[in-house]
Amino acid sequence: MKLLIAEDNLTLQLMLKAAFTELGYDPVVTGDGRTALEILLKPDAPKLAILDWMMPGMDGVEVCRKVREAKFYEPTYIIILTYRDETEDIIKGLKAGANDYIIKPYNAEELQVRVGVGRRVVELQTILTGRIKELQAAQAHIKTLQGILPICTYCKKIRDDKQYWQQVESYVEKHSQAQFSHAICPDCYQKHVQPQLDKVVKKPSD
Amino acid sequence: MNFTIDIRETSPKKEPPAVVFDDKALTNRLMNNLAFTSKIISIFLNDTSKQIRKLTKTVREHNWEVAVQMAHTIKGGAASVGGNKLHAAVLEIEKACKTANWGEAEALLPELNKQFEILERAMREYLKTLSRRSPRNS
Numbered sequence: 001m002k003l004l005i006a007e008d009n010l011t012l013q014l015m016l017k018a019a020f021t022e023l024g025y026d027p028v029v030t031g032d033g034r035t036a037l038e039i040l041l042k043p044d045a046p047k048l049a050i051l052d053w054m055m056p057g058m059d060g061v062e063v064c065r066k067v068r069e070a071k072f073y074e075p076t077y078i079i080i081l082t083y084r085d086e087t088e089d090i091i092k093g094l095k096a097g098a099n100d101y102i103i104k105p106y107n108a109e110e111l112q113v114r115v116g117v118g119r120r121v122v123e124l125q126t127i128l129t130g131r132i133k134e135l136q137a138a139q140a141h142i143k144t145l146q147g148i149l150p151i152c153t154y155c156k157k158i159r160d161d162k163q164y165w166q167q168v169e170s171y172v173e174k175h176s177q178a179q180f181s182h183a184i185c186p187d188c189y190q191k192h193v194q195p196q197l198d199k200v201v202k203k204p205s206d
Numbered sequence: 207m208n209f210t211i212d213i214r215e216t217s218p219k220k221e222p223p224a225v226v227f228d229d230k231a232l233t234n235r236l237m238n239n240l241a242f243t244s245k246i247i248s249i250f251l252n253d254t255s256k257q258i259r260k261l262t263k264t265v266r267e268h269n270w271e272v273a274v275q276m277a278h279t280i281k282g283g284a285a286s287v288g289g290n291k292l293h294a295a296v297l298e299i300e301k302a303c304k305t306a307n308w309g310e311a312e313a314l315l316p317e318l319n320k321q322f323e324i325l326e327r328a329m330r331e332y333l334k335t336l337s338r339r340s341p342r343n344s
Binding site: 008009010012014052054105106107108109 | 242281
């Protein structure tokens with residue numbers, strides 16, 4: 001899983017990168033806030049991020065706020081990792097939309113398990129998003145079949161949303177999971193089939 | 207092994223113990239990877255000496271915004287590698303810069319340089335003990 005590490009101190013940046021590479025993550029690193037924001041707003045952005053508070057360009061809390069404003073379908077799990085340990089700082093960080101807040105100097109094991117919590121949340125979110133997309137697709141299908149369909153009074157063809165006239169069978173097959181097998185109803189049997197059979201039976205005696 | 211040069215002092219509740227170099231804290235953060243610990247120490251010493259030079263310049267230029275940012279960065283790095291006394295020294299400079307107390311900030315610079323030199327010596331000693339323990343880690 002991709003993990004953004006935004007930390008301006010080179011030593012700490014390398015320490016975090018090494019530790020999380022060892023744990024099987026794929027770290028993306030940067031030393032300034034503006035680049036961190038650009039990375040997090042990309043379509044293939046990491047869904048897990050560790051942000052330092054004080055960074056050149058833009059601070060971590062502002063990055064967090066801007067990412068939340070973007071209202072992603074799958075929100076990024078953000079951990080603020082900072083030396084600022086005052087209660088009002090923690091409140092400010094979490095109010096900006098951070099999921100977690102860790103104070104430096106961090107305990108390695110604590111940071112690892114908290115990032116692990118983030119990973120579980122992101123994985124769960126991905127599964128849920130997949131399910132929601134499936135449901136939305138199914139709902140769109142149902143809506144198509146529930147709407148008012150223009151049908152020809154004479155030949156019974158249906159006009160689709162692209163203005164093409166289609167046979168009822170092909171329209172329904174295309175917009176649902178139904179399939180047609182051909183048969184003859186009793187009324188049509190009497191009207192169409194029986195007269196033909198009668199003709200065949202009468203022929204030899206003619 | 208705790209590679210302590212100074213005697214521990216009574217510390218405030220949240221502050222790290224007042225040692226020059228808390229090597230256990232560093233190796234713990236690096237998942238006890240001693241080879242990588244050596245690399246990190248070298249990078250830290252090289253990077254921090256440059257940053258201290260830049261901080262000195264910005265303090266003398268009374269550049270408030272950059273000085274606070276630089277002091278904060280050095281402080282974070284020092285704390286992360288277990289350089290607790292250096293961390294304490296730079297914390298004082300950061301406080302002075304935040305209140306634009308340039309006289310005090312400049313007066314604290316020699317202490318910052320002194321603490322960095324002490325930490326550097328402690329780290330180099332530690333690196334020697336590491337290489338004696340395992341030649342692969344040198």
